[in-house]
Amino acid sequence: MLIFFVCVILLFGGYFIYSKIIDKIFGSDSHRITPAKEFNDGIDFVEMSPKKIFLIQLLNIAGLGPIFGPILGALYGPVALIWIVLGTIFAGGVHDYFSGMLSIRYKGASIPDIVGETLGCGFKQFMRVFSVVLLLLVGIVFVLGPAKLLANLSGVSTALWVAIIFAYYFIATILPIDKIIGKIYPFFGAILVFMAVGLISALMIKGYHLYPEASLVNSHPRHLPLWPLMFITIACGAISGFHSTQSPMMARCLPNEKYGRVVFYGAMIGEGLIALIWATMGMSFYHNAEALNAVLVKGGPALVVKDISTTLLGTIGGVFAILGVVVLPITSGDTAFRSARLIIAEFFKISQKQGMKRLLIAVPLFIVGFIISKSNFSVIWRYFGWANQTLATVTLWSAAAYLIKKDKLHWVATIPATFMTAVVVTYLAYAKIGFGLNLNTATTIGIVGAILSFIVFVLKFKFFKIGERW
Template structure:
């Protein structure tokens, strides 16, 4: 089989997973088109605004994408083709499940933010924990998605980095406080065109240019510096497989969906689309550079941003390359703005503080941006390392919440329980092994991860009767 066919086979599996498995998940959830959604019952012209499904899909895709499905898969490509396997299987059986439930459970709970959604399914203890945890995560995301695109734009334009940071912060502030359909609802569909150019254009250019796909790939840990595949790859490739950040974004669109049948294409579908973007960039990392060593040399010279620049300009020329690079700039900016917006909504939900009045939104938004500006002075790499663990930990908690909901519905909870158990093992092992954690040996870290994962599963199974006794 020609190597390029492995790429198209992976894409086909992702699309097939959406066509089949998403319908299973939708049935287990119990989507009911006759139920009124928050966009219908709580419309306020600011955050609860009914929109067309195709527009909500585009916004959701851009909300969740960020730098994750570009930078993460480029770094993950160093591990070899196992990265492709994780992207495909993770998107279908973990990320899609996670995103669908985080969105649709919010629809069922008056468009509430993810802490309230988790609390309704796992109890008040988890709700209070998630309130702090999710706001901190959103602030980290917002800051990371200021510095990342600012650096890339600075390298392209020569404009001073601080000037670009201030411009991006100003845009984020406006997108945070204005009604969702005034900026986000109007410009995101235009940005989606750039994404299409990036994805289709770069893949087509690879084929037309006669590049061999995956020239040195084989199923072993190919990382040039010997970094362990387990569990690092599952933290490195988050967006594009499963990402807790998505759970903070889905409730924002849950306030805009006109009916529950929109959930499958909007939430699960956007995850699969992001998986395809991640697949493209992992493929580019393994194919444009002939060996993992060559890719690692490019990363050492200038990080993932240099890889994006080199690949885009070489494959698509100056005009097409700039469009492709802009696509990568758009991705983080269209997540950074909604990260701050979601943080505002989460804090408002905590205090039951109406956001219809302009002054109410400013009271929350201004302190958020002051803290964000302070965090922007912290080293980007340090923030990103902590974000990776926090991101996947949030995803794990949301999967457990989805499992509890399925138990109450009398449905097959294993659809959420199995990925929740796996991600518990990933996050605990990483925390034990990583230098930002306990810096333990890998064998001990893995043992602790397995023990905590099995213990979590056992605890969940013993609580099934209590979950089942609660109303749906």
């Protein structure tokens, strides 16, 4: 039990101490006019209260990742907790803060344009395609995931739930952001809080021993390597590139830069806490990794959620807890499609004030999404994991480039960017969806790739001062 509370204290410490350091390095300015005020269009640029924005941001970024990922990551044992805590504080929080604040500084730009401003036009064009593809994968994952949970809960077919969720996503994508997203998220937030606090409290009250296998040794039943797989598996609960596509939406609604630390870094801390709870559930409820793995083999993370929720909180309480899990992907899936619409609109310079122009983008976007949803879920999830962490890596390099250009302390972004480069390059070299090399060779390639990336980055931006804008 002590381990859990130490992790919670560290996460809060990261917010109250490290986030202030990051904010000071960036130099938030409460006197600067924000895009919400400068470009208010009543559709995507809409000024809202900081409390509401924080809640929307938390629900936007907290999809299935901080639940399914930590449940799968729990197979590795308590070492997963270290990644959740350190990743959230030194990588995820930094990533989310800069993707939001840079959007504000660049007039509400989406992540491809932010990357273009900092790393150059070539990266900008790459990111436009890469981001839309990732957002489609996110949208699909966050349709199929909650649909399966709801099907298990209600007995209604998964196909019908897929249709219902797709219909909601379509409506939420084209309506002004304050009409649906801004109104129903507070209710969803209450369910989310009940789920997180209720489950961890019930686990302790009912006498479960937290972390019975309290060892930093890799305990994965199938002996899957901790490096680099755990850092891909536990993404949204530590660092996730998907967040960089969501932060600009709230950057377009923030009334003052002084709230950026609370909204962007603070929401990441909230997601880290959710991930910590579910990793703890996976390690503690089933007593050992073999028991957890048996349930995962039988029904995947969705069955784990159902088992834990109904056992700890009873049938009715379990239903509410499962609904709390369901709202996370749903409140990320709708904004994933919305972000894709905005990125496409920026690329083709299509104004989004008129409803017909929003439909012009949304309709074909959802047709493509529906076609992709017919693919194998596990295959989609594997590609999503690598693409997600690759986007996070590029975003961190973008933040580092901005800091160097402004003669600020860039190491707060450069160090996690270098580490994540090693993660994604190693994974691509090792995984079956990549080159399928042996782990030692893949790790060597990953480390060399990270070192070369760091050297090229420093030579370009630090010594030769080559960049588009200085």
